[in-house]
Amino acid sequence: MEQDARVAGTHGGPVTWRGGVARWDRGLFDAVARRHWPGGDRVLPRLSRAADHGLLWGGVAAGLVVFGSAGVRRAALHGAASLALASATVNTVGKWTVRRARPLTEGVPAVRQPARQPWTTSFPSGHSASAFAFLTGLASAAPGWGAVIAPLAVSVAFSRVYTGVHYPTDVLAGAALGVGAGLVVRRLAAEAERARTTPGDESPAPAPALPGGAGLTVVVNTGSGTADPAALDLLASELPAAEVVECSGEELTGVLADAAGRCAALGVLGGDGTVNAAATAALHAGVPLAVFPGGTLNHFAQDLGLGGLEDTCRAVAGGHAVRVGVGRFTPEPAGSAGPGYFLNTFSLGAYPELLGRRLRWAPRIGGGPAALLAAVHVLRSQRPVRLRLAGRARSVWLLFAGNGTYHGTGPTPRRRLSLAESELDVRLVHGGGHPGIRLLTAALTGPLSRSPVHVATRLRTLHIAGIPPGTPLAFDGEYDVAPPALILDKLPQALTVYRPE
Template sequence: MAVVGGRARRAAVRGLLAVAGASALSNAVLKPIFPRRRPPAGSVEFAHRRGLPSPRSSSFPSGHSASAAAFATGVALEYPAAGLVVAPVACAVAYSRVHTGVHWPSDVVVGAGVGAAIALATRRWWAVRSEDPATLGPDHPALALPDGDGMIVFANPGSGSDGDDPVSEIEGYLPGARIVEFDADRDFAEQIDDAVADLSPKALGVCGGDGTVVTVAAAAVRNDLPLAVFPGGTLNHFARDAGAGDIASTAQALADGDAELVDLGRVGVDGDEPLTFVNTASLGGYPDAVRLRERWQPRLGKWPAAALAMVRVLASAEPLRVEIDGRPHSVWMLFVGNGRYSPADQVPMSRPELHRGILDVRYLLADHRWSRLRLVAAALTGTLGTSRTYVQRRVPDVSVTVNGPKVALATDGEVVADGRQFDFRSDPQSVVLYRQV
């Protein structure tokens, strides 16, 4: 499941974390507190089939049952279909403890309950990601392009995983569309403007990761053209949130002329022309982690490099002294989301709304004593929303002034600028996005 990626990988990770918690609780805490003898030899039907000596630890509760139930429940929380496949295996593990005569039935029942409870408790500090798309703005008339005639689709060949070929699938659905692959040695925005000037398209399309999507989205607004998004990156946050997670549905929206309005985020840096973001912008530790990840990725791969970079940054991070809307603070990190993210009191996992002209602003305060330790404790116990070290606001705009040297700004996972003055604002319902109704 971990190798497959996506929901399956999240399910595997949650399941394994639940196993670790259930095993620790049942074996290291509950068994010593509630000592109970194992069933005597021959007292349980089929016990002679065990063929192994009876364990000497307490019989209550069943650690195997706890681990099996924890994994199955954790998987089901993230990926219900996979949970249905795993559940019979977990039931077989639980039954086997009685069948082989090493546990009483009550040990197994309580153990399974402990495992399921631990898995459910993981939601307190790691929210389950919703697969439902965000609510977008009102319907907006758009030109129907059944075969993609008159449309330019910009594709980034450097996006996505090796072996994927979404461009061929797009060509199959939209044979009339003009496919333009970006030249990595030239500025993407310039290439878009040149193609628009030469071909006078009726709509723009984009196939790539979020960094590519934001560039084409900004060009669509600049040229007053509707936009079609085709997932072609590794994570495809915007495409998934906006309900454009597969090529077939977007092609159908183009054929029907179905479109809705979507917000963009803007940020001005030191008074320069505002930059655009479709998902998030951040200051503090995250941009530094992105830079380290980019440096180490060629040698280690993306995910190991990202994990090591975050550990390195958190261990050595220094708080930023800033003014947020004129009020002085010391912060570890500042997050600005385009639209409303959920949950509000945990690490954001999904985006229910993308059309109300709001920014989801969150920052981690370093103003309080032992703030880093308190933040970690709050995150692990699911009490981040009530911690004095965590602030979450929903506003149409926010101004951040850094009192010190320039700091890096990251938008949509890429470091894009350094500065001291950052003016964030929502650009409400500025993109006409093809989406199947």
């Protein structure tokens, strides 16, 4: 045992393996200090300071949230959550458990050293933990961006040895801890996603079993950016007999109506807006709907309990389906226009105004900046909408109607436990000053709640009149101009949708 725990020292005496590691650690530290690195004296100390308190990674995350797609924004949040976990672990457990002194810096050139030496203990490196935690969390959801950020994370970690504030083993331990934090967050996110797609209590519905997809027509909206080649390959593999029709956004409504009229079941690959158009066609034709999640958020598919395309393929082949409710808005007077439907949400007021501006500005400046600028514009210049609800005059910042009860708090309602409910989840944010505070207060409350600035209730039908001309409305992420009056109501168990048992 004693022989296993010791190695020969350079001066002939036995050295414990810990002593050997410490000697190697100091030797490598000194080698870095002695070596001249072109450009390093200008770049690495500044990079090390920029990463103090996670500011560098917070800035990167903010940029990705503002300028990135929805998937990139989610990846940035994973990175930020991983960084927070790693930082908390380092500062509450790591630093105070090992209590290793900082390196002596006699051999480190003064130009590299920080103006103020860190006062905390050395092991592990918090900067390295934060860098690799953010990198791991980001890469787990957006591998491409992970590859872009990786050199920056490695440089931050190396800068801690270069500036003389950490031993190499401090950096390696911090990096390992950061990777571990990122993996923990990835697992928690995956478990939350699985919980998010837990099936509700919807009633089973008869639907034709279509082995191999025979009799199924799947419409893919290529204009929405959801025609992922991997998804199309999976459809061809799992449902080789299905007809797949690709079309652009302008052709979508007509192609869906034509497909619904000639198939045993209508399939759709896309996000919530595309699924809404397909549901409308399926309702009119009286055929079941097969939803293949292909968008960024896929709210309806998740609340239905579909974890991916494989679930839908299995349900179609086996003939397993459920009945779900559908929200409807019908313009008045009767016959002036046909009804519209929503599977997720309907709204009047601040959100449709924000959505409309974001859609107009996004092609020029990108989705993230457009959403941010639209929110600022709406909060600064938007006025409450004056209308009549069930015969009573109201001034509202926002009227929201959900196809079923939304649970959870936050900027938007989170999820529905069932799509079989027979009532709408209706929420009003009353007009008045400070719209931001009013909207936030309503967002932080749940269903069936009430405050001085909002009310949340459940209704089967709501009559809305006196809508000012040009007032926008939004439904399932789509944007339109509201009619002077309309009726909101719920159609319970109106739509048959494939879902595995």
